[in-house]
Amino acid sequence: MIAQEPDGSLLLATAAGLTTFDGLRFQSLPIPGDIDGEAVNAVLIGKSGDLWIGTDGRGVLQYNGSGTPNNISELAGRMNERVRRLYQDSAGVLWIATQNGIERFHDGQLESFGETGMISGDIVAPFAEDNRGGMFFVTSNGLFHVVRGGKPERYTLRDRTLGNPVAIYRDPLHRLWVGTANSVVQLKPRQQGAAYEEVVAARVPTPVTVMLGDAQGNLWVGTRHSGIRRIGSDGVSSWSSQDGLPDDTIRSLFIDNEHNLWIGMFAGGLSRWRRAAFAPYSEPDGFPEAYASTVLSDSHGDLWLGTWDKGLYRVHNGKLTVMTPSDMPLSTHIRAFAENQRGQLWIGTWFNGIYRYDGTSFRHYLLGTESPGNAVSSILVDRHGGLWIGTYLGLLYFASGELTGQRSLFLDAKLITCMLEDVDGSMLVGTNTGLFRVREGHSTPITDLPHSHVISLIRDSLGYTWIGTRAGGLALLVHDRAEPLSARSGLPMLPVRTAVEDAHGRLWLGTSRGIVRVTVAALHAVADGEDRYLAPVVFGREDGMQSSECNEFPQPGSARAPDGTLWFATTKGFSRTTGEANLPAASGPITPTLGWTFSDDLNRDHVLNGSSVEIAPGQSDVTFLFNAIHLSNPSQIEFRYRLSGYDPDWTTTQARMARYRKLPPGKYTFEVQARNSGEPWGPSVVSATVKQQGYFYQTWYFYLAVLLLAAALAVQFFRQRVKLVKGQIGVVIEERNRIARECHDTLMAGFAAISWQLEATSKIFRDGALVDTAAAKSCELARGMVSHCQAEARRIIWDLRDTGDMTNILSHALSRTLNAQEPGDSLVITFRMEGDEVPLAPAYVHHLVCIGQEAVSNAMRHASPSHIAVHLRYEPDSLNLTVRDDGKGFRGDSSKVGHFGIPVMEERARKVGGVLRVQSSHDEGTEVSVNVSFNALQKVSGQQHQYIVPWIGI
Known part of the structure; x- marks a missing residue:
């Protein structure tokens, strides 16, 4: 059951x-x-x-x-x-x-x-309702009827020749059927009373076992030893083991929700019958068992069938006729068909030349090259009536369209496989060594073929030319260059041996493993980059074909009959499409089932179900298993899936699993959809949340702890570094102070003693009126040098001890320096700043302060001024430092022998990129100014930074 x-x-x-x-x-x-x-x-x-x-x-x-x-x-x-x-x-x-x-x-x-x-065990269909609330049932004692609320009463068939009732059934149309030992009887209710009229629907040689009605009103009858009967409006049909049924004893019949008929047999297992997209054209249709070769639909509405060893046939007005010419041996291999503009049929054979049929008779031609190693492999009549004949040894062309005319030979010694006339009138010729274009007597090769062996050329209704090669798939011909379609387009990478387009804009591709159906519009969209997936439909033996392998060598291998039926030559005969081929595959969306497993053996017993997937840290693989029930043809089911948050896009597949390895920790959503091949994706999506747990070192709180630890170490390191630097700076300051003390206690004392000695000597020269002597002048020079050295030594000692006054504010440094001077009661030193002050590097501040200090010191020593004015002015692009006094001034060269102040100031001004100017007049005072542009400061700074190794701002 x-x-x-x-x-x-x-x-x-x-x-x-x-x-x-x-x-x-x-x-x-x-x-x-x-x-x-x-x-x-x-x-x-x-x-x-x-x-x-x-x-x-x-x-x-x-x-x-x-x-x-x-x-x-x-x-x-x-x-x-x-x-x-x-x-x-x-x-x-x-x-x-x-x-x-x-x-x-x-x-x-x-x-x-x-x-x-x-x-008894032979009774498998014992029950049927009577449409009146009662029940019929069959036992080993016969047929009984139970009226509602009553007792069983025997029901005896009036015709004793029908045998004992062994089965009872009510079909979907509420018709009552009784199966007996030799008949199928319909019980028709009479208009009055409880009696039934008995109508014999069919006679059977062995007892009926089971009955089943379908949606078309047919009654399927299983018997004990004589197979199946179908009782319909067109009469009674039968199938037994002689027709391929595995067993003649039928135990059960069942029609599923996809309208498949399932047959359970005593020893033959389970069989499925269904209306398929293809049907074989074979012996029941009158066609002998033969190797199908080539098929052509001519302009007269006839269908021509060529075989490998059983001759030539024509289907005219639905009737099959043997058309083998009388002089053609029955073992002749028919290889090619073509029709010219006059409706004449050309028939190419293997080593037996060419035949032409003009509608009434055949004529035989020999090319002169006939041999077992040569064959007519392809025939084409061009738009001008020229006849092209492809052979194993090259391409022959007859411009007159008659084999008796002058011939031309192209592509000598090449095996011609297929031909197609292009829109410009040139001829595309496929060979076993490439694709060539023949135009005006010359041939040029087509480049970038995926394989050199071309097996088919196809022109679709929208004008694109497609190339089939041994590599599989299709390649688009673009400007004498082939552009193969990627396997990611969904087109199976199978050798396309033949192709035919139906009336609905769909291209049917005959391959080595089935017939692939794609829409021409989808092919163009993929070829033009407007889409990425074709959604092909693959038909095979499950769809009614005796063989899913289409023949490769004969041309043409497929045709469209006038009634729209498509014919294909396969290795086990001809197959043709049925009305089912144009029906939608399903009436509604398909909802897949979803499960998952962490096991590698994919045992269904290990599959888990639910809406949430928890993956432990140590689990590296997870496999999602999905399925959609399709009893008619499971291979037509197509799935697409994605792991949101991980996959960038959907993945389309006909497999029923998806494996992910070593997912990063996080939350994802696995989604899957199902459809019949060629149909649009429906709205139904089955999903499950996925959580990949991470190890403790992959969690956010671990990263936070590491960050906090790194920050604590950085703070501790900074503190230690500051402490170390402070210690180093303390050592440096102590050393500077020691040097300053030593200089003060030794060098300054020495300079003072020398200065006193030179002063005494100078006084001797002055008292002795020897001022103009060379010795006096030399003594005066030495006294000036010592005086300058004393001043510089005092400045150096001051710089060594004044480390705490390091600053980048020039006005502050100048103020401290001027406040440290002791001008006396008769001298006034003033300082004024103008403009918006700009912080400077400490080195620049030092040089500018030294220039100002030197200018003030010179004025105090040599000019006897009453007022010294120091003016610092900041302009938008520069700064100017001016020191003016109202002393006695000087004339001539300011850098006379024994005086070093001005050259030192000029040297410091150059170091900061500035210009020093000194203006002085007798009895009118002196003005020393230095002007430094900010651009010069930045340039000098950039040059100096290459020697600076900065560390925590020091």
Whole structure:
């Protein structure tokens, strides 16, 4: 017995227990308790969703999906009961056929009709409602009828020749059928009374076992030893083991929600029959078993079929006719077809020349090169009527269109595989060594082919030319260059051997592993970069083809008949499309199921389900398993998935799994959709949240702790460095102070003694009127040098001890320096600043302060002024420092012998990029100014920074 679960999978009662089938695999359905592996004769999914199981020795089990099944037979005291069949009527009453007779279970009570007789194992269709609230059932004693609220009464067929009733069935049209030992009888209710009119629908050679009605009103009848009968409006059809049925004894019939007919047999297992997209054209149609070669639909509406060893055939007005020429050996291999503008048919053969059919007779031509190593591989008639014949040894051209005319030879010694006339009138010729364009007697190669062996050339209805090679897939011809379509486009990388376009703008590609259907618009969108995926549909043996491999060598290998039917030559005969090929694959969206596993063996028993996936830190792999029930052809189901937050885009696949390795810690969402190939993606998305847990060192609080530790170490290091630098600076300051003390106590004392000695000597020269002598002058020079050295020594000692006054504010440094001077009572020193002050580097401040200090010192020593004015002025692009006194001034060279102040000031001004100017007049005072541009300061700073190693601002 066969049932269908809510998710679409089949539920099978077998001798080894319950089995499910999802279109791909059979799996045992475990039931709690000790019934695993026990024979199950009947299974039924009740109206309330309960699962009813009829066993072969433990009665009926009621299972609601959880806990242990409830054995209603044993609870009623019926032990070791064999259940033959289960049936639930429109009122929800469960009817049970057992070896002890018919039972009825309702409202928790089990009622027996044992007086009607037992049910033998051959009776598998014992129940049918009578459309009046009653029930018919069959036992080994015959047919019985139970009227609502009454007792069973025997129902005897009036025609004794029909044999004993062995099956009863009510079809979807509410017609009652009785199967007997030799007939199928319809019980038609009479207008008055409870009697039925008996109408014999068919005779059968062996007893009926099971009956089933389909949506088209047909009645399918299974028999005990003579296969299947179909009773329809067109009469009775039959199939048996002679027609390919695995077994002639039928035990069960079932039609699923995809309109597939499932046939359960006694020894032949399970078979599926369905209306497929393809149908073979074979012996039942009158066509002999032969190797299909080539097919052509001519301008007269006829279909020509060439074979490898059974001659030539024509289908005219639906009738098959043998058209093999009388002088053509039956073993001749037909290799090519072509039709000219006059409606004449050209037929190319292997080593037997060419035949032409003009509608009434054949004419045979020989090319003169016939041999087992040469063949006519392709024929084409161009728009001007010229005849092109491709052979294994080159391309022949007859401009007159007749083989008796002058011939031209192109592509000598090349095997010609296919030809196509281009829109410009040139000829595209495929060979086993490349693709060539023949124009005006010259041939040029097409570049960038994915493979040198070209096997097909295709022109679609929108004008694109496609190339099929041994490498598989398609390549677009663009300006004598081939541009292959990527495998990521979804097009299977199979050798495209032939192609034909239907009336709906779809291209059907015959390949080595099935027929691939794509829309021409989608092909163009992918080729032009407007889309990335084709959504192809692949047809194979599951779709009615005897072989999924299309022939490679003959041309053409496919054709479109006048009625729109597509024909293909395959390795096991011709296949043609049916009306199913143009129907949508599904009536609604497909919702996939989703599970996951952390195991590498992908055992379905290890699959987990739910809406949340938790991945432990040590778990490196997770595999998502998804599926969609499609009993007709599972290979047509296509999926796309993505892991949001990880995948940049959807991934399209026909596989039913996706594996991820070593996900980064975080939260993601896995999403999956399903559809029939070629159909648009629906809105249904199944998803599950995914959380990849990280190790403790991958968590945010670990990173925070590391950051805080790094900050603490940096602070501690900074403090230690500051402490170290302060210690070093303290040592430096102490050393500077020691040097300053030593200089003050030794050098300054020495300079003072020398100065006193030179002063005494100078006084001797003055008192002795020897001032103008050379010795006096030399003594005066030495006294000036010592005086300058004293001044510089005092400045150096001051600089060594004044480290605490390091500053980048020039006005502050000048103020401190001027305040340190002791001008006396008769001298006034003033300081004034003008403009917005700009901080300077300490080195620049030092040089400018020294210039100002030297200018003030010179004025105090030599000019006897009463007022010295120091003026600091900041301008937008420079600064100016001026020292003016009202002393006696000087004339002549300011850098006379023995005076070093002005040269030193000029040297300091150059170091800061400035210009020193000295103006003096006798008895009118002196003005010393230095002007420094900020650009010069930055330039000098940039040059000096290359020698500076900055450390924490010091």
